Amino acid sequence: MGKIVAFSNQKGGVGKTTTCVNMSAYLAERGKKVLLVDLDPQGNATSGLGYAKPEIKNSVYNTLIDEAPVSSIALKTSVKNLDLLPSNIDLAGAEVELVYMKDRELILKNMLSEIKDFYDYITIDCPPSLGLLTINALAAADTIIIPIQSEYYSLEGLSQLINTIKLVIKHRNGKLKIEGVVLTMYDSRAVISKQISAEIKKYFGKRVFDTIIPRNIRLSEAPSHGVPIMLHDPKCAGAKAYSALTDEYLEKTK
Secondary structure (H helix, E strand, C coil): CCEEEEECCCCCCCCHHHHHHHHHHHHHHCCCCEEEEECCCCCHHHHHCCCCHHHCCCCHHHHHHCCCCHHHHCEECCCCCEEEECCCHHHHHHHHHHCCCCCHHHHHHHHHHCCHHHCCEEEEECCCCCCHHHHHHHHHCCEEEEEEECCHHHCCCHHHHHHHHHHHHHHCCCCCEEEEEEEECECCCCHHHHHHHHHHHHHHHHHECCCCCECCHHHHHHHHHCCCHHHHCCCCHHHHHHHHHHHHHHHHCC
8 A cells, every 4th residue: 555645844945846756756766656746736846747737637626626536637757657646726726615525624535545555655745835735635644754944934834834733633634644854955054054954853853864955956957847856967966865865765664
């Protein structure tokens, strides 16, 4: 049975989508069958894997609202073993429509249960908010990975995310666990990066991954080419970091 991993942080610009896309790609490269669910209305994971959002006719919206089977919507990507459940602007309206649906927090969970056996991993790129879409992701997930930028503002709002996770565990998904915290956009020259990483390690302890993702221009270029970093520049520092992070993740979760 596949494992569902949500990548979540309600603060935008922390490397959440970059981490979800690249870890998914490296898991697939290591022979795991992976489905990436783009649950963000901005659709950055969709475009980052080579699909123009305006050209997406059917998306995760159709599975959530119209109950279209995941298998009829999922797309192949340029990475072998990696499929994509794409997003487009239609998903922005789903938050409102879900309000009126029965068991509205469990719709994604029920939808993914139909294809969970087909994949080794189902990764979910959550929106940068704590609305109903993120609640659906947390209710469906087995574990959460939290990417955190090594800057002061990243610590603000973290308690809100943790409180939301606790509420979901209490009311909707008692098995949910925080599997790890990833430090992203790390600048080894900046004192503040070292201070923030120390604070995060103090707060989360052993759940912080040893592998740190550095600031890297090639990482920020890759989405504009519609490919993960392993296909854009596999030898750059960002690619090496995400490859090492994936190995660490697999070792930790044996």
